[in-house]
Amino acid sequence: MQTTPKALIYSILDNDFYKITMQQGVIRLFPAAKAKYKFINRGKHAFPEGFSAALRQAVNEMALLKLSKEEKQFLKVTCPYLDPVYLDFLAGYRFNPDEVHIEQTGEELIVHIEGLWYRTILWEVPLMSLICELFYTMNHAERISNEEVVNRTREKIEKYRELGITVAEFGTRRRHSYQVQRLVLQALTDYGAGSFIGTSNVHLAMLHQTKPIGTHAHEWFMFHAAQYGFKMANAMGLEHWVQVYRGDLGIALSDTYTTDVFFRQFDKMFSKLFDGVRHDSGDPLDFADQVIAHYEHMGIDPKSKTIIFSDGLDYEKVARIARYCRNRVGMSFGIGTNFTNDAGPKAMNIVIKMTEAQPKDGEWTEVVKLSDEPGKHTGTEATIKLAKVILSIPQQTQ
Structure with missing residues (x-):
């Protein structure tokens, strides 16, 4: 058994900015909504023995992260469209590792995230960062100086x-x-x-x-499809973005x-x-x-x-x-x-995408992304086909 290395996230703000901006929008407009996400191994990477345990350890350590006074002040000064109520919320936010399910079968890694959308929205980016860093560390991949x-x-x-x-x-x-x-x-x-x-x-x-x-990211519009239907998803997503940010972002x-x-x-x-x-x-x-x-x-x-x-x-x-x-x-x-990731080892080809959403008082609904490249579509084949029919998108052969 290999020793378990650490690949820590050092700050609660070690995340993409659109996760912060979307989180404020979700809290304001959809505080009771829930979401599910799934890790997709596009590159068919083979994960070494003990990887899931190392990832679990790193995820558990993220529960200790919290917004510092200096970080809160930076956001207040730099991003005036983040309101004081949201910044106070973020100061009290803690990652809950129980929202992340991790398992490993042989060389296959399985990761699912589930919980209230305003909470789980912050997991995707640091999780992917951890998976990459741990993958290189545990495979003893050498990088350039x-x-x-x-x-x-x-x-x-x-x-x-x-x-x-x-x-x-x-x-x-x-x-x-x-x-x-x-x-x-x-x-x-x-x-x-x-x-x-x-x-x-x-x-x-x-x-x-x-x-x-x-x-904002694809998940903003994917959720709006679960709430309002595929035909209204773009328009309502844009409308709500304007409602929250009033011309900023x-x-x-x-x-x-x-x-x-x-x-x-x-x-x-x-x-x-x-x-x-x-x-x-x-x-x-x-x-x-x-x-x-x-x-x-x-x-x-x-x-x-x-x-x-x-x-x-x-x-x-x-x-x-x-x-x-x-x-x-x-x-x-x-x-x-x-x-x-131009440091020697081949860059990983992985994503984490929203798979289902549950609006307030609604049912779990599958969501999809219909990229301009069919190979980057996400979602089940049946729901992708349904979305294409509703949106009058030609059924491409893939």
Whole structure:
């Protein structure tokens, strides 16, 4: 039996910012809703003996995390749209490890999360971070030196600056380790002036005095489908986001039920009110054309809006997108794994997705994500097929 290493989460804010912003929305609008999440091993990674016990230990240790006075003050000053009631709630929040079910059968890892949505919403990102870090540690995977991590990051951000674009770091979920992400953020802060604009990781944003970046994720719209039905999910999700944030945090995620469906409901009011949209699947150049055409149809100058590109980016992909979009539409880039898991070992291909939701006084309802890439759909085959019928999406062969 291998010894059980530790892979700790060091701060309750070591999480993606959109989890914080969504949590405030859930508390305000859906405090009695419940949710279930499931770990999906897309890369078919084989987990070593004892992995589930090591993960359980790390998850149990997260119960000790709490918001510090300094962290609360950082959020108060940096994020004025987080209201005092929510910040007081977060100061009292503690992770409950009983919400996380972990087991292992041979080399297969099984992880489920279940509980009140406003509580369980914070588990996904740190759990994925722990799974990655433990996987490399327990497999004794060697990584490049700290100096090389910094040098690689420096070279990347300098090349992005030469492209004349802005870049944020989005790599918490599938980072190599906490230490590597710290090194990456230090390098971006030291060498990224004129290009680096912030990070999705709230804890590291505070440490490096940069901007926490994010709005909402697919689960926001997935829950709205459980509450209001597939046809109303995008519109109600956007409506409720506006209700909570009143114009702040104005980048809308477009591909929960395919971009085509999204733009049917992204009417002139939403198009004017939101600052732009985020691209997370499908061909980025086709998406740019679609966004530009949509804004032009609405009588809105596309150059006054922004596309945040965030789907599996590296330098070559970013350069191609930047050349295509320049002087046509505003753009910025969220780069994840290529920053935080370019340290030697192959990056893991894993996700944790909401699988079911239970609105107040409702029943458990299966939820799905219909990405612009069929291979990234999540949900049962039957519910995916039903959603496509309801939303008039062609039944692709997969």
